[in-house]
Each structure stands twice: as C-alpha cells, then as structure tokens.
Amino acid sequence: MSQSAAARDAQAETTPPAIRLESAVHHVVDVLWVRHWTDQYFSFAVSRPETFRFRSGEFVMIGLPGEGGKPILRAYSVASPCFAEELEFFSIKVADGPLTSRLQHIRPGDQLFLGKKPTGTLVLDALTPGERLWLIGTGTGLAPWLAVARDPDAYERFGRVIVTHTVREVKDLAYRDFFTRELAQDPLVGELAAERFSYYPTVTREPFETPGRITDLIESGRVFRDLGVGQTQFDPAKDRVMLCGSMAMIKSVAQILERHGLTEGSNAEPGDYVLERAFVG
Numbered sequence: 029m030s031q032s033a034a035a036r037d038a039q040a041e042t043t044p045p046a047i048r049l050e051s052a053v054h055h056v057v058d059v060l061w062v063r064h065w066t067d068q069y070f071s072f073a074v075s076r077p078e079t080f081r082f083r084s085g086e087f088v089m090i091g092l093p094g095e096g097g098k099p100i101l102r103a104y105s106v107a108s109p110c111f112a113e114e115l116e117f118f119s120i121k122v123a124d125g126p127l128t129s130r131l132q133h134i135r136p137g138d139q140l141f142l143g144k145k146p147t148g149t150l151v152l153d154a155l156t157p158g159e160r161l162w163l164i165g166t167g168t169g170l171a172p173w174l175a176v177a178r179d180p181d182a183y184e185r186f187g188r189v190i191v192t193h194t195v196r197e198v199k200d201l202a203y204r205d206f207f208t209r210e211l212a213q214d215p216l217v218g219e220l221a222a223e224r225f226s227y228y229p230t231v232t233r234e235p236f237e238t239p240g241r242i243t244d245l246i247e248s249g250r251v252f253r254d255l256g257v258g259q260t261q262f263d264p265a266k267d268r269v270m271l272c273g274s275m276a277m278i279k280s281v282a283q284i285l286e287r288h289g290l291t292e293g294s295n296a297e298p299g300d301y302v303l304e305r306a307f308v309g
C-alpha cells in the first residue's frame with residue numbers, strides 16, 4: 029500500500045463519515061434544533077459556516093447523504109436574516125419525498141449538507157423603491173419572509189412591511205406567535221416593526237377571521253380594507269411585492285399585479301415585484 033493510501037485509510041478510521049463528504053460545493057453543518065409544527069411542517073436550524081454569505085430572502089441547497097453516499101439535495105429558502113449566527117429553515121414533510129421523508133427525522137447533533145452558493149430573486153435589491161412592501165406566501169413559502177421581515181434594511185427602504193400567509197387549516201399557521209408578538213420584541217427591528225409591520229394570516233379550509241385564498245382577498249379588495257391601506261388595488265407608484273409558495277398562487281397573483289400595472293423585477297433589472305419561479309406545488 030502506498031504511503032498516501034495508508035494515510036487516507038488511517039484518516040478514514042478516525043473521521044466520522046459525514047465530515048469526509050465535505051466538498052468544493054457543500055459544507056457539512058450541524059443541526060442545532062428542530063421544531064415540529066404539525067405533521068406537515070417543521071423548522072430546524074444549522075450551524076453557519078464562517079465563510080457562508082447570503083442576502084436575506086435567498087435560497088440554498090440542503091441535503092443528506094443518499095444511496096451510495098451521493099447527496100440528495102433540495103432548494104431551501106433561508107429563514108434567517110443575512111446577519112444571523114445560525115441558519116433557520118422552514119420545511120414541508122412529504123411522506124414519500126426523497127429528501128423530506130428522511131429530513132423530518134433529523135435531531136440536534138445530526139449533520140446536513142449545505143450548498144456553498146446561495147442565490148435567488150426574493151431580495152430587496154431586486155425591487156425598486158416604494159412605500160409598502162408586501163410579502164405574499166402560501167405554505168412553506170413563508171420562509172423567505174422570516175428573513176426579510178427581520179432585516180432592518182426592509183424598514184429602511186419601506187414605510188410599511190406586510191406579510192400575508194395563506195394555509196389550509198389554522199394549525200398550519202406556523203410562526204403565528206412570532207409575527208403577532210415576538211417580532212415587535214426583536215432587539216434590531218422590534219421598534220420599527222411594532223409601528224410598521226403587519227401580519228395577515230388567511231385560512232382556506234376551515235373557518236377563520238380572514239378566510240380564503242389571498243388571490244380572492246386581493247380581488248375583492250378586502251385585504252386592503254382590513255389592513256387600512258387607502259386603496260382597493262395595488263398601486264405601481266407605492267406597492268412592491270414578493271411572491272413565494274404554490275406555483276399556481278404565484279401565477280395568479282402575478283397576473284393580478286400585471287393588471288394593476290406592476291412589472292416584474294430581477295437581480296439584473298429591479299422592478300415592482302419579484303417571485304421565485306422554481307418553487308413547487
């Protein structure tokens with residue numbers, strides 16, 4: 029056996045398997061905590077590698093080793109703002125999903141792959157200046173808003189920040205306490221959020237005070253009335269919008285926005301609204 033092969037074998041005996049899988053494209057990170065909201069949704073956080081930089085609202089690949097050690101990777105919005113010490117994620121549990129059928133069982137101390145190239149369009153830089161920032165999400169499409177709504181930059185750029193979250197049942201309103209109470213206590217944005225942040229949950233499959241799909245609540249003008257916005261449709265001079273979640277919802281809201289005179293933006297060419305095209309559902 030050559031000297032280098034012997035050295036490799038010696039190292040293999042002393043290094044845990046996941047650590048050896050760190051590569052040019054993936055970090056290996058430690059799971060810090062896990063919180064199960066329902067049998068469909070859970071959140072978790074991982075350690076943040078020192079070199080990992082991202083903008084609030086971006087997504088990154090997350091994964092576990094699969095058959096033969098080949099990683100199973102999926103895109104995940106980082107739910108932490110860009111300056112956070114740990115990286116939080118908000119996840120679906122798909123019973124037969126290649127990744128989440130296993131990911132839903134992770135525990136603190138387990139290891140995950142974390143891609144080295146965060147990216148995405150749900151970032152403040154992709155929007156032109158405006159008065160109100162609408163962050164419209166369904167299901168796990170809430171994740172990027174947890175990052176953007178905790179970033180002081182959102183309140184520097186916009187006078188009002190509004191998160192809408194549409195889910196099937198009341199129990200699916202993950203982070204409801206966070207948005208209704210805890211954000212106003214946040215040491216960085218709490219004071220601003222207390223005055224300028226609004227949370228608008230909507231529920232589609234059981235009774236709720238704000239019932240129905242966000243598309244219908246926009247079309248009827250109810251969301252504007254409920255939030256005390258003095259208009260019944262989006263105003264291209266004032267409103268800026270980010271969309272995340274069900275692809276069908278994104279498509280429908282984007283059509284409404286275009287009808288109201290807003291134009292889509294991107295990192296290269298900021299505009300009035302942005303969406304993450306590749307999202308599921």
Ligand SMILES: Cc1cc2nc3c(=O)[nH]c(=O)nc-3n(C[C@H](O)[C@H](O)[C@H](O)COP(=O)(O)OP(=O)(O)OC[C@H]3O[C@@H](n4cnc5c(N)ncnc54)[C@H](O)[C@@H]3O)c2cc1C
Nearest residue numbers: 102103104105118119120122125126127128168171306307
């Ligand atoms: C840019 C981007 C960002 C994403 N961010 C997140 C995120 O922050 N949190 C998250 O849970 N997922 C997110 N996803 C989806 C994620 O990449 C995976 O699809 C999800 O983790 C399920 O993986 P899987 O291998 O278990 O099943 P997959 O084979 O990937 O999916 C199986 C099926 O489950 C459904 N499904 C998958 N993900 C979701 C979801 N999030 N909500 C509702 N239905 C879903 C779809 O119908 C899909 O066809 C994102 C996807 C993209 C493209």
Ligand SMILES: NC(=O)c1ccc[n+]([C@@H]2O[C@H](COP(=O)([O-])OP(=O)(O)OC[C@H]3O[C@@H](n4cnc5c(N)ncnc54)[C@H](OP(=O)(O)O)[C@@H]3O)[C@@H](O)[C@H]2O)c1
Nearest residue numbers: 068166167168194195196197232241243274276277280309
């Ligand atoms: N409580 C539950 O049973 C439950 C909860 C969560 C997830 N799941 C499972 O997880 C999977 C993903 O579900 P999900 O709820 O996270 O995602 P989802 O099916 O995309 O639904 C999330 C929310 O988006 C709304 N929506 C869907 N299409 C829309 C459109 N075109 N315009 C406007 N709003 C739209 C839904 O309203 P509608 O209800 O009107 O479709 C729902 O309130 C599903 O396959 C489901 O089986 C089940």
